[in-house]
Amino acid sequence: MKKLCILLAILLLVCLLATCSVFASAESVSAETAPLDMQPFIEQLCELNGTNDGGQIRDFLLRQFRAVLGESNVIERYFADQEQNSGYNIEGFIDVASTEQCVVIGAHYDAVGEGANDNAAGIAVLFETMKLLYAQRGSLPCDILFVAFDLEEEGLVGSTRYVESQLHDKTETHGAIGNDDVLLMFNIDSIALGDNLYLMCENKHTDIADLILSHSDMLTEKPYAKGVYGELDSFGYGYYEAVQGSDHTPFRLNDIPTALFFSGNYGILGYSDGSGVMNTSSDTYSNLIAKNPDYAKRIDSVANTICDTLTDTDFATIAQNARKQLVNNRLTYNRWWPALVVLGVLVILAVFTWLYHRKLQKKAILGTGEVKSDKIFDKPQAEDIFSFDNTADGKNGKDTDDDLDGIFTFKK
Amino acid sequence: MINKLRQNYQLSNVLIRMAFVLTYVFYAWHEYIASAYVVSNLNGVTVALNDSVIVATAILASLLLGIVLMFLVPVVTNLFLNTSRFYNVPRAEYALLAHSFCTLYFLFCGVLKLTYFVTPLLYNWGGVLFPFFTSLGCLIWFYHVTSKLYFNDLTRPYYFRNMAIVYFVLALVLEVLL
Numbered sequence: 001m002k003k004l005c006i007l008l009a010i011l012l013l014v015c016l017l018a019t020c021s022v023f024a025s026a027e028s029v030s031a032e033t034a035p036l037d038m039q040p041f042i043e044q045l046c047e048l049n050g051t052n053d054g055g056q057i058r059d060f061l062l063r064q065f066r067a068v069l070g071e072s073n074v075i076e077r078y079f080a081d082q083e084q085n086s087g088y089n090i091e092g093f094i095d096v097a098s099t100e101q102c103v104v105i106g107a108h109y110d111a112v113g114e115g116a117n118d119n120a121a122g123i124a125v126l127f128e129t130m131k132l133l134y135a136q137r138g139s140l141p142c143d144i145l146f147v148a149f150d151l152e153e154e155g156l157v158g159s160t161r162y163v164e165s166q167l168h169d170k171t172e173t174h175g176a177i178g179n180d181d182v183l184l185m186f187n188i189d190s191i192a193l194g195d196n197l198y199l200m201c202e203n204k205h206t207d208i209a210d211l212i213l214s215h216s217d218m219l220t221e222k223p224y225a226k227g228v229y230g231e232l233d234s235f236g237y238g239y240y241e242a243v244q245g246s247d248h249t250p251f252r253l254n255d256i257p258t259a260l261f262f263s264g265n266y267g268i269l270g271y272s273d274g275s276g277v278m279n280t281s282s283d284t285y286s287n288l289i290a291k292n293p294d295y296a297k298r299i300d301s302v303a304n305t306i307c308d309t310l311t312d313t314d315f316a317t318i319a320q321n322a323r324k325q326l327v328n329n330r331l332t333y334n335r336w337w338p339a340l341v342v343l344g345v346l347v348i349l350a351v352f353t354w355l356y357h358r359k360l361q362k363k364a365i366l367g368t369g370e371v372k373s374d375k376i377f378d379k380p381q382a383e384d385i386f387s388f389d390n391t392a393d394g395k396n397g398k399d400t401d402d403d404l405d406g407i408f409t410f411k412k
Numbered sequence: 413m414i415n416k417l418r419q420n421y422q423l424s425n426v427l428i429r430m431a432f433v434l435t436y437v438f439y440a441w442h443e444y445i446a447s448a449y450v451v452s453n454l455n456g457v458t459v460a461l462n463d464s465v466i467v468a469t470a471i472l473a474s475l476l477l478g479i480v481l482m483f484l485v486p487v488v489t490n491l492f493l494n495t496s497r498f499y500n501v502p503r504a505e506y507a508l509l510a511h512s513f514c515t516l517y518f519l520f521c522g523v524l525k526l527t528y529f530v531t532p533l534l535y536n537w538g539g540v541l542f543p544f545f546t547s548l549g550c551l552i553w554f555y556h557v558t559s560k561l562y563f564n565d566l567t568r569p570y571y572f573r574n575m576a577i578v579y580f581v582l583a584l585v586l587e588v589l590l
Contacts (some may be wrong), residue, residue: 332533332536333536338537339588341581342541342587343584345544346580346583346584346588356572357569357573360565361569364568366568378525
């Protein structure tokens with residue numbers, strides 16, 4: 001009996017130790033390999049992008065999103081516009097019962113070629129953020145909408161259609177959402193390559209930008225004054241920023257505060273992606289690993305930053321105020337205002353021109369018609385061509401034949 | 413220096429034309445770099461250009477258009493003088509003055525355009541106001557010089573009227589409507 005008790009005790013001890021070691025190893029694996037979990041996700045997404053089969057890509061994303069949020073909280077939303085563009089936005093939802101306000105977190109899933117940086121990495125952030133926020137859904141201040149946009153590369157078609165109609169439609173996952181209910185839109189686009197990870201909220205410092213930056217040691221705020229080339233403003237933002245051609249723009253144009261995460265380099269000429277592969281067939285998974293082996297850290301950093309920002313106790317207050325800090329683009333960046341100033345000056349100028357013309361006409365009636373000024377270019381004078389002999393003087397005031405030879409001579 | 417140039421028409425002509433083209437490059441480099449970026453990012457073209465290629469393309473393109481503009485200025489001034497029936501004005505000298513005042517315009521406006529990099533707000537407002545006020549100043553100066561050189565009290569009102577009409581039409585079209 002005693003031996004049996006000792007044996008049982010040993011067995012219990014072994015079981016206890018084994019259990020502890022399993023938990024310990026599980027913790028260390030999850031801590032060390034959390035970013036690395038993204039590798040197969042991105043690799044598979046790049047592979048599917050390479051096949052250019054939209055159906056397969058959507059199925060893959062739907063499976064992944066539903067695995068996190070549940071079957072009923074993820075839907076695909078079809079859209080078609082008058083220009084024969086059609087596609088599917090994929091939407092996931094975390095419902096917080098106490099509020100009707102929400103935050104949209106988005107990234108586009110369409111790509112040129114494999115699109116490893118643009119934008120499989122962004123979708124990976126979206127997926128990672130989804131997992132983090134779902135785990136903390138009890139402490140969220142508002143509903144969260146996760147949207148994978150289609151047809152960004154075709155001119156922000158998916159996000160534009162989403163803001164115009166799909167956001168406001170009542171669905172099986174959520175009720176109708178107005179623009180005013182959206183506190184903030186996070187957009188993640190091309191974050192893996194380039195030397196710097198940037199955040200852009202507005203063309204000035206805002207409280208929401210400060211809050212987001214306070215939760216990241218990798219992010220820097222976009223330098224606002226660089227890359228200003230107005231001719232390229234194809235999205236109606238009022239002025240050009242090279243990275244504004246992304247899915248947050250339709251939201252911002254509807255006065256919804258936005259925060260864009262992107263990477264690259266800003267130089268004196270403006271923005272470049274820092275790798276030269278954006279929107280080319282060279283934006284492959286192998287190039288991504290070759291150019292930035294630590295890309296997973298960026299994915300992890302952006303996901304954690306979004307999660308920490310949303311769970312910050314100050315977020316609700318600052319986000320409520322974010323709309324008031326938006327620059328009024330229609331007033332400030334509307335080209336018609338300076339054009340109206342010019343028109344006003346022209347009208348005043350026309351009056352003065354008319355008065356001055358009258359004055360000139362009066363002067364013409366009383367004037368002499370003489371030109372009083374010198375010519376602009378000098379013409380040679382006689383002194384420049386000839387030399388005059390002022391000393392030659394003949395008898396009785398008359399020049400002799402000898403004297404005449406000395407009156408003037410041609411200069412050599 | 414100026415007196416020497418005034419005695420040497422050919423040298424003045426060459427120097428002012430060179431200054432015209434160079435200041436045009438200085439004035440317009442933003443737009444050409446922007447255009448080079450647009451061309452490199454056109455759908456279907458997808459030419460990955462690095463910064464040095466874009467700068468070189470922009471400089472060459474602006475040089476080319478600067479040279480074309482240089483040859484266009486005498487054509488425009490001749491057209492203006494002919495339609496206004498000012499037959500006693502020396503055409504080449506008048507065109508040379510037009511070149512030099514355009515050079516001043518490009519120089520002043522180019523300097524002002526550098527302020528676009530302070531804030532995007534200056535791009536929007538400065539993009540319209542800078543060319544307008546600079547061109548107005550240069551045109552008034554040009555009129556002041558040429559009206560004294562080539563016109564008397566009898567002909568000056570016609571010169572002023574015709575120049576004002578041309579200016580108002582161009583300002584309305586280029587600065588307000590476009």
